[in-house]
Amino acid sequence: MEKQTTIKDIAIALNISTSTVSRALRDAPDVKAETKAAVKALSDKLDYQPNRLALSLLNRQTNTIGVIIPNLDYVLATMVKGIDEVALEAGYTVMVCQSDESYGREIVNTKRLLDSLVDGFIVSVSSETKIFEHIKKIQDKKIPLVLFDRIVNNIAAPKIRLDNIDGGVQATEHLIEQGYKKIAILAGPENLNISNKRMEGYLQTLKTHGLRSDKGHIIHCDFNQQYAYEATKELLASKNRPDAIFTISDRMAIGAMLAIKEKGLSMPHDIGLVGFNNEPIVSLVTPAISSVEMYAFEIGKATARAYIEMMSGAAGMSDQEIIIKPKLFIRASSKRR
């Protein structure tokens, strides 16, 4: 809170102008060597650090990226780590705001960061968000925007995401190959793009193999272990009981697993189970749960790279889409052959 050392302090102490100090510090060619030396010595001694606020105000850029995410669960924390790593190296500071899956907080966060605090956004929308005016507003102001993971379709921006359809395909193909015939899916909220795409892969694969998809086998529930547990209990009690379940997140897979165990059914024999995300936990439970790896860290890094590329004015970036391929890791929960 004490007054920071400024360029002015140095100038007064050395009896030269602030202009000269500024130039000396930036190693400008038109400053005498000994002046430079004196300035640098004193700036070191006083532990001078340039005031970034002043610079940002002057240059109209903050070198700060506003990252808006719905929460800090395993997947998103990993992605943020990836963003952080690349951004830091490129000289950017990252400002992370959690919307806590709330549309309202997402708007508040966006507004706040728009107060000239950041010069660009990296956004993953909350599951509650159905209206995208606040996102469009960012673009209206011609502020760079990159979307990742939970993207918004009808907005033209660089998008980095998983090939969610392929993830659904891989999981479903695998279950079918293992001889499961009645495969249910535990999906997320109906407006959640990533969920719908995974489901699309699932439906598509069923069709390819001539399998009917029972409507009662498609469950939308909140992105949450408890709901998944309840939903699975109902599924298992229904008259057309599925013999396999594909959940679009590992959290939900865990919930499903608990319900299956409680019912006294065995995996993979009675019920096959495949999750999504490949979180560390799935290999620790018994039985270990098969899961689709989404390379969250890579997605994070690619996102930051796309942002940087965009900032450097690569015109072609404007609505490029980078799609990361997922990979199914097969474990005991679904391997019965």
Add this chain to the structure above:
Amino acid sequence: MEKQTTIKDIAIALNISTSTVSRALRDAPDVKAETKAAVKALSDKLDYQPNRLALSLLNRQTNTIGVIIPNLDYVLATMVKGIDEVALEAGYTVMVCQSDESYGREIVNTKRLLDSLVDGFIVSVSSETKIFEHIKKIQDKKIPLVLFDRIVNNIAAPKIRLDNIDGGVQATEHLIEQGYKKIAILAGPENLNISNKRMEGYLQTLKTHGLRSDKGHIIHCDFNQQYAYEATKELLASKNRPDAIFTISDRMAIGAMLAIKEKGLSMPHDIGLVGFNNEPIVSLVTPAISSVEMYAFEIGKATARAYIEMMSGAAGMSDQEIIIKPKLFIRASSKRR
């Protein structure tokens, strides 16, 4: 990236001075009602938002808190959520930087945020950090500082932390009560305060009950599942095999569990196991693992509150210590009576 609307734009459009616009927007008493109305109407129309950079520069405060944490694992992410919630409500913006458990990155992060970007710090030091000059530097500059979770002892600042000794006591008392006699501990790096305190509780309790602590039963290993797994394998192979293990994190407990299972030993019969953090995962594995809840979310909120109190000039805060009581949750891994 387009020019933001400024107070000047409004002033010119309405043919009044920027001063008047400024006052009108802040509802100053000495502005005619109709002028106010006109200013407000136009500012709404142009979507005016005050430039926080300019304000920060002027007022010498950013209303931004720099949060430096070692990583974004479950516990810290939860704490950050707590900080975020309280801070946001109080009008602060939070800037989270991960040091990634690296001393070097911690220093870089501190330096960056010191560039007048934040007007205070909330810090949890990395496990690698043994020198605290960068932390002291914050205080030398009279910048408010609050420490939480992984605190530093010889620095005078408000500290919010768990009663780690008590956590160790509760875990060990419970194991002893369950009839375990040879209790080993898997601790973290030797310089990590939270680890040492939990161990202190452990040692203290052993002593109280007249139990010797075998030196071979005290293992320091990295805060990491893999190391815990290896360490446990060695422990189980040693001639004086422990009959219970207390790990100072759940991650390590999981690692220990894997080693125990692999060895074909049963919990809680052959080996008792108690972890720390009470992460969701521990109730999902088989057997469910007993664990010490540390109320991370509460710690986060208390930390932010302490920060706010400090900023409002509460003098008594300067080195207050808020200590949260942990609570052991007993599960199958250690309940044999």
Add this chain to the structure above:
DNA sequence: ATAATTTCCGATAACGTTACCGGTAACGCT
């Protein structure tokens, strides 16, 4: 010696905002 160039440095404006001071006009009071 003079002109031309180079070397070095200072003054000013600007980024967007507000605090502070000052000023004008209208009004009310005696």
Add this chain to the structure above:
DNA sequence: AGCGTTACCGGTAACGTTATCGGAAATTAT
């Protein structure tokens, strides 16, 4: 009529920094 008061508004400086221009002194060229 003359004075004080009130209501309203504008100008300026300041926050810390750098880009731009211009200028003095020193050096080189003629």
